[in-house]
Amino acid sequence: MAESASKRLKTSGPLIGTHSGHFHADEALAVHMLRLLPAYADSGLVRTRDPAVLETCHTVVDVGGEYDAERRRFDHHQRGFAVNFPGRPTKLSSAGLVFLHYGRAIVAQRLGQAEDAPDVDLLYRRLYENFVEALDAHDNGISVYDPKAVAAAGLEKNYSEGGFGLGAIVGRLNPRWNDPAPADRAEAQAAEDARFLKASSRIGEEFDAELENYAGAWLPARSIVQDAFTKRSQHDEQGRILVLEGQSVPWKDHLYALEDGTPSVLYVLYPENPQPGAKWRIQCVPESKDSFVSRKPLPEAWRGFRDEELDGISSIPGCVFVHAAGFIGGNKTFEGAKEMATKALV
Known part of the structure; x- marks a missing residue:
């Protein structure tokens, strides 16, 4: 019927x-x-x-x-x-x-x-x-x-x-x-x-x-991450720091694909927004896309502190914060964020 x-x-x-x-x-x-x-x-x-x-x-x-x-x-x-x-x-x-x-x-x-x-x-x-x-x-x-x-x-x-x-x-x-x-x-x-x-x-x-x-x-983010990956030795001889210039883009999937099973990048730096004078972030690369475990977290002594107090602890000017879990932080300038990454590598 x-x-x-x-x-x-x-x-x-x-x-x-x-x-x-x-x-x-x-x-x-x-x-x-x-x-x-x-x-x-x-x-x-x-x-x-x-x-x-x-x-x-x-x-x-x-x-x-x-x-x-x-x-x-x-x-x-x-x-x-x-x-x-x-x-x-x-x-x-x-x-x-x-x-x-x-x-x-x-x-x-x-x-x-x-x-x-x-x-x-x-x-x-x-x-x-x-x-x-x-x-x-x-x-x-x-x-x-x-x-x-x-x-x-x-x-x-x-x-x-x-x-x-x-x-x-x-x-x-x-x-x-x-x-x-x-x-x-x-x-x-x-x-x-x-x-x-x-x-x-x-x-x-x-x-x-x-x-x-x-x-x-x-x-559209693929080419941006590819370019940053190619230039990463400019910021660290071993290629452990990747810098996204201009603004942040979705980077995790592309980074893992570019590394092709051989992890190398530990920190990704990017401005909070594309405006001149924007603050910068330093983010730890997770062990995998959905993991909350970082390949190398930011130093334990920095975690949970902010501003001038963090400046004093880290001996780096312009610090904004480091998350209590140590997976992300911020600085007022690119130079400051890069110094945070360089010190964290040690």
């Missing part, structure tokens, strides 16, 4: 199908990503588990028990499914499948470049590894760490991460078990569908923001 008009959340363009009932982050993102492309911009959406209705859909995600890219069928629940993103170990969900086949086009559209352009390939892989893969793992029940290895090491969490994951953001938008539901089936489905659209929009906002950050800020 055909679906009622109330279940077709949009009525023009190719029809997308996904399952009804409790929704998840992967199909919510899959639908959003499809609709970023011109071919799907005005697509209809039907949420059902009826095979006959799904057969009428142009594209089906997260339901139907079939993965066939030529027929635009993107489910991952069927027995024997074991598709991964190139070079990554995580089994794909519907979000990963859609991104695998349409992610390049989405990135190319944002950059205004051909799909085979190097920058497109770079961001395609970065977006998967830093956004989509987490949804694939969450939907497939894959832990961040091997549970057996964690148990064997006797590790326990210091605190709860709460409901801040992407899956939780979407999960909260499902109806609660004790929410009153309309007695009329069509009205109940329409209410559920409205929640799904909100979920798709919500996680879509996060995806769009991630893409925009990579395209608008992260990628």
